[in-house]
Amino acid sequence: MNTNRIEQLRSTFENLSIDSFLVTDTVNINYLSGFEGDGVLLITDKQQFIITDLRYELALEDYDNRFEIEFTRNYLGVAADIIEKNGLTVMGFESSISFLEYEQLDEELTSDLVSLTNIVEELRRIKDKFEQEKLVKAGQLADEAFDYIVGTMKIGQTEIEIANRLDSYLKSLGASNESFETIVASGIHSTWPHATVSNRKIQKQDLITIDFGYYYQGYTSDVTRTVAIGSISDELKKIYDTVLITQKHVISLIKPGCRLSELARVANEMIAEAGYGDYFNHGIGHGIGLSIHELPNIRTNDQNGVLMVGDVITIEPGIYVPKLGGVRIEDDILVVENGHQLLTDSYKKLMII
Amino acid sequence: MNTNRIEQLRSTFENLSIDSFLVTDTVNINYLSGFEGDGVLLITDKQQFIITDLRYELALEDYDNRFEIEFTRNYLGVAADIIEKNGLTVMGFESSISFLEYEQLDEELTSDLVSLTNIVEELRRIKDKFEQEKLVKAGQLADEAFDYIVGTMKIGQTEIEIANRLDSYLKSLGASNESFETIVASGIHSTWPHATVSNRKIQKQDLITIDFGYYYQGYTSDVTRTVAIGSISDELKKIYDTVLITQKHVISLIKPGCRLSELARVANEMIAEAGYGDYFNHGIGHGIGLSIHELPNIRTNDQNGVLMVGDVITIEPGIYVPKLGGVRIEDDILVVENGHQLLTDSYKKLMII
Structure with missing residues (x-):
């Protein structure tokens, strides 16, 4: 069920002119992936990454294998790495993100950044x-x-x-x-x-x-x-x-x-x-x-x-x-x-x- | 006591090169003003404004008169008005603010904007x-x-x-x-x-x-x-x-x-x-x-x-x-x-x- 939600989200990418989407809102991450810990969810054109830290290693051991799991203390930095490695060019992000986190993204991202409001919230509705x-x-x-x-x-x-x-x-x-x-x-x-x-x-x-x-x-x-x-x-x-x-x-x-x-x-x-x-x-x-x-x-x-x-x-x-x-x-x-x-x-x- | 905390905060303005500070974090607002509802707290060189909405009208009726109270559904818009009316030139804001709110400030503020991290949190410590x-x-x-x-x-x-x-x-x-x-x-x-x-x-x-x-x-x-x-x-x-x-x-x-x-x-x-x-x-x-x-x-x-x-x-x-x-x-x-x-x-x- 959760991957259907992700497919639904991915189907909006073309209209939004993005090729990846960073989900930072905790409730939205849970809705899309079932994961409830600290971290972020990065959805690219082909994959979905739960980026979290080692406190959740055991809880995620046998997790749904349609998700890639990355452990780090620098969630946004790893998201930026994935964007760069995959040659992605426009990443959507949730405008509910803090200004502090936005600054880090703005500094580290090789792709363009697009602020989006209520995208996952519309699905949740x-x-x-x-x-x-x-x-x-x-x-x-x-x-x-x-x-x-x-x-x-x-x-x-x-x-x-x-x-x-x-x-x-x-x-x-x-x-x-x-x-x-x-x-x-x-x-x-x-x-x-x-x-x-x-x-x-x-x-x-x-x-x-x-x-x-x-x-x-x-x-x-x-x-x-x-x-x-x-x-x-x-x-x-x-x-x-x-x-x-x-x-x-x-x-x-x-x-x-x-x-x-x-x-x-x-x-x-x-x-x-x-x-x-x-x-x-x-x-x-x-x-x-x-x-x-x-x-x-x-x-x-x-x-x-x-x-x-x-x-x-x-x-x-x-x-x-x-x-x-x-x-x-x-x-x-x-x-x-x-x-x-x-x-x-x-x-x-x-x-x- | 709460106005002492505001004086303490105001004493940092010179070092931070700001003449006003917008507090948006709920816990920080409560720490500085005692107010616990939705809204923002704007501290200028001389005054302190609790900007909230009419749901809190009665609760604030006999509030500490060292605070100015403004009722609106557009907290940030009213903050921008106060900044303009008072001819203030550099407003600090908390980097924990959402990117969406930052965009509104960036659009409506007549003053410069400076992102600040952990200012009130250092006082709270x-x-x-x-x-x-x-x-x-x-x-x-x-x-x-x-x-x-x-x-x-x-x-x-x-x-x-x-x-x-x-x-x-x-x-x-x-x-x-x-x-x-x-x-x-x-x-x-x-x-x-x-x-x-x-x-x-x-x-x-x-x-x-x-x-x-x-x-x-x-x-x-x-x-x-x-x-x-x-x-x-x-x-x-x-x-x-x-x-x-x-x-x-x-x-x-x-x-x-x-x-x-x-x-x-x-x-x-x-x-x-x-x-x-x-x-x-x-x-x-x-x-x-x-x-x-x-x-x-x-x-x-x-x-x-x-x-x-x-x-x-x-x-x-x-x-x-x-x-x-x-x-x-x-x-x-x-x-x-x-x-x-x-x-x-x-x-x-x-x-x-």
Whole structure:
């Protein structure tokens, strides 16, 4: 499977006017080769080289023999040697490389250099059946963990305690690591879109936003729910309902061919019409997969992008009113031929604990 | 405190021939300003700007007023505007910036651009009393967690189970997140210097290497121990003793003024003399602090670097013999005026469980 991905990448060479491509992004290297250590991946017109160091010698001993393995402490120097020996003339490189590494390439390369953006990321965007299965499972674990954490949450517990319990439970279900630091934002903290956790104890009349993502066999989930402790004001209920109705409506639009900008535009419009336009200051969603943020980007100012079969995205509207309270609701959605499939599906009417 | 750090940085401007400095590394931004969100930090001759976006508006509402706060979705564009408005002529930037971001700076900046490496990292290297306290505590938690995990480890448990239990326990002690994915490498896996975890069940005659690091209030520990399940062969015992004697001897050399290359050289020599020179293929140690790998670098080919008061480093020799077994022992050490202070100090004679 991984060599198919490399063939797919190689098939772009002609259009890009390159005869070799240096992959430096760790996740992209893993996607293309399965290798997870430090190093770089050089793809020439005929071969593919994993360039790494001796710490990985044993792990690579019986590696897929379609890859050439080079051990060195100077990854980029060896890549330059290979380019020179093979008489290659134009090497593409990923623009996510550091400027420091670029300088070394610029100095040592005998070929021309072309900076390229989102080449492998575009391949990663469309998930195959194998990847979809892992994302489905990642979503199921997230749902299961949310049920658990809501069932065990009590007044007096701190945000950190709740986040740690959620983390432990997800790991006990078979998840590996969190893809970002779990957010449990209660009371006034719920009004910060990027709160994390604190020693604040949850109390009556709090809104609590829980946002978490966990890797399952390399693929992540990303889910948010906001719950209430005891009764909350009518205004907070209105905010909650606005976010919920917006989220459900935007999800209902998801199908192949739907403009990405349309998802963002509709969300902004619905929240603005309810009177909260000034209180929704982040994107409506993003792709997920091997990374917690990947393609497609979903932006109002992107006039061309459309959803495609195999996209996996989050939809996560939120309203954060200073000194009052914040609500965010987020699910993961797979785009399928006849529409979409929810990967996460926890209860989302206002839950009062 | 944070503005002192900025003054320290500003005092290097003259030598560097710059009149402004753009900080893009997230950890460096946090170190200098305390800000932890997305964005950049621009330090001019007179002012300091946190350039971020509206998601952080509330979190920054009552921020230290020595910082100017700018909200935008185009961090680098606003940095370029400030440079132009203030008539600044040479801006330093961190060479860890991506090539893509560099291109935007190169296009939009009215000033000259100078690429700089390890400027803030050199400031971070020396830990003040406040930072040392957190590193001491991070080390104590690691020791406590190691005692716990050894006490609960049993034949038949999987590597993943053991790693998850260690993670949960550390969080219950007050640690926040792991600084790298916890390693539990048993049996044949112990011979891979960079193994992580698997579903392998631990069994009799295994060597098990446990390597973990946890953040406590922003500062990390990094500890490794190798333990045996039941009796192991004389050869493995010899390997264990070689690693242990080497580690203790190298630590005994640590004091201000000791050459960094000397630590690496002595370790290589001792392991080679015992006949295992081919089986130690990684560095002898590295600095730790806000990051799991930071300055000082410890390399045989660095003839100038010396240890300084306030350095915090790991010492972690290892021997990995294919098909036989692997041993690594690692502790964290603070350099103090009259020598050194162990920050981690778990039992390290061969432990047979």
